Amino acid sequence: MAVQSDVIDDAGPYDRAKALSAFKLGDVTFYWITRLSAISVLLILGGIIISLIVGAFPAMQEYGLSFLWTQRWAPSADPPVLGALGPMYGTLVTSFIAMLIAIPVGLGIAIFLTELCPQWLRRPIGMAIELLAGIPSIIYGMWGFFVLGPFLANTFQPFMIRIFDGVPVLGAIFAGPPSYLSLFNAALILAIMVLPFITSISVDVFKTVPPVLKEAAYGVGCTTWEVVRSVVIPYTRVGIIGGVMLALGRALGETMAVTFIIGNSFRISSSIFAPGTTISAAIASEFAESDGLHQSGLILLGLLLFVLTFFVLAAARLMLMRLEKKAGN
C-alpha cells in the first residue's frame, strides 16, 4: 500500500515536537510528585518529633530529669506533681509478661504451620491467625473488659494467689485480691494481640530455610523437633528476634486494648494482679480533659514512649534487613 507521504510530512514535525515537550513536562511533573510524596514520609517523622518536643517543653522545664523517677501523679495538686515512673513501670511489665506468653505460643504456631500441619489445614489456620491481627484493638479492649477480666478474676487469679500464698517473692508477685482491672489482664490481652505478628513473621522467616538443609537433617535421622531446634531456629535466629522486637514495639505502644482493663492507677504495686497504668493508657484516658502543665506532662510521656518504640522498632528492622540480605545472596 502506498503511503501518503505528504500527510505525514505535514503533520509529522509539528506534532512530534509538541508531543515530545508534553511528554517531557508530564515526566518531570510526575517525577517530582512522587519524589515529594516520598519526602513527605520524612516530614511526618520530623513533624512528630518536633510537635512532641514543643508540646512537652513546659513539663521538661518544670520537672527535668526527676520526671523519670517520680512515682506521684497529682495533676490537680497546686502546683501539679507529675512523675512517669508508674506508667513506665506498667508499660514495661505488661509488655514483658505479654512477650513471655506470646513468644513461645507464637513460635509454636509457626512451627506447627510450617512443619507439622497437613497441607489442607495450613491456609485456613494461617488465615485465622492473620485475621486475629486485623481485629481493631478496641474490640480486644472491650472483650477484655466484659469477658476476660471477670473470667480471670473469678478463676485464674484466685487459683494463682492460693498456690503462691506465703512463697517468698512469688507470693508478692501473685498477691491478692483478684481484680477485674489488673496489669496481668492487660498483659494477657496484649499477648493475644501480638501473637499474630510473631507467628506471621516467624512463618515467613522459616520459609527462607533452604529445603535441602532440612532434608539433609531428616536424612540423617533427626526428629521434627531436632530439625527445628538445630537447623531451622539457628538459621533464622536473627529474623525471629526481629519479629519479636516488632511485636514488642506494638505491645509497648498499644492503647485501646489495655486502657479499659488496666485500672488507670499510677501507684506501683509488686503484684501483677493489682491495677496499674501504661503510658498510652494514661494519655488516652486523661489527655482530652487536660490542660496546661498536665497536658504537657502527658505529651512528655508520649515523647518517652515514642523514643522507646523508635529504638525497639529500628533494632527490629535492622535485624530483619540483615536476614533479607542473607536470603537474597
Added chain:
Amino acid sequence: MNPIYARRRRKDIVVRGLCIAAAAFGVTWLALILITLLYNGVAGLNLELFTADTPPPGSTEGGLRNAIVGSIIMTVLGVGIGAPLGLFAGTYLAEYGRNDKLTSVIRFINDILLSAPSIIIGLFIYGAVVVPMRGFSAIAGALALAVIVIPVVLRTTEDMLLLVPNALREAASALGLPRSLVIKRIAYRAARSGLITGVLLATARVAGETAPLLFTALSNQFFSLGLNKTMANLPVTINNFVQSPYAYWKQLAWSGALLITLTVLALNIGARILGAERTAK
C-alpha cells in the same frame, strides 16, 4: 527400640503436642472473640441502629447513625488523602529511586512509622492541627487517619511494583513511551490488584482506629456533617459507651463493635482474595 531413640521420639512427640496446643490456643481466642461479639452484638442489630442517633444518657432509644456516618466520612477522607500520597511515594521508591540513598532512608523510616503507636499520631495531629485550628475537628481526625494510611499503602505499593517484571518496562520504553507513562500505563496496570489490596488493607487498618481519634475528632452526641466541628465516630463512641453505667449504651457498644469487626474482616478477606488471585496468575 533402643532407649536413646525412644527418648528422642518421646521428646519429639511432646514438642509436637505443644505446637498443636499453641495453634489451638491461637484459633480458640479468635473463635471466642467472634462468638461473644456475635452473641452480644446481634441482639442490638435492628433498623433503629442505622436510622437513629446516639441516645442521651439514660435513654433507651437510639442508634448509631451519626457515629456510622461520621466513621465513614473520616475513613474515606483519611484514605482519600493518605492513599495517593502513599501510592506516589511507593512509586518513587520502586521506580525512580531504586538504588538511591534517599530510598533506603525513607523505607527504613516508613517501616518504623508503620508500627509506631497510633496514640502518638494522635498527639502529633493534636499539636499540628487541633491547637492551631483552636478546636477538635473531623478534618483533624481524618488527617490523623491519613498519617496511618500512608506507610501501609507505601509499603504495599513498593512491594507490588517491584514484582512487575522489568522486561515489561523495557518493552514499553523501547516503543518510545516516556517514563511517567511507562509507570502509569504499564507498571500500575500490571500491579493493579496488588495496589488495590494495599488500599483495602489500609482502609481496614484505619476503620477501627480509636486512639488517634480520641483527641482529634473527639466525638459528638449529635448528627453533624461539618468538617471543622467535632464528629461522632464508631470507635470513640464505643470507647465512651463501654465504660458507661447504662445497659442500653453497652448494648449499642456491642452492636457497634460487631459492625466494625465485620467491616474490617470483610476488607481483610477481600484484600487477601485479591492478593491470592495475583499470586495464582
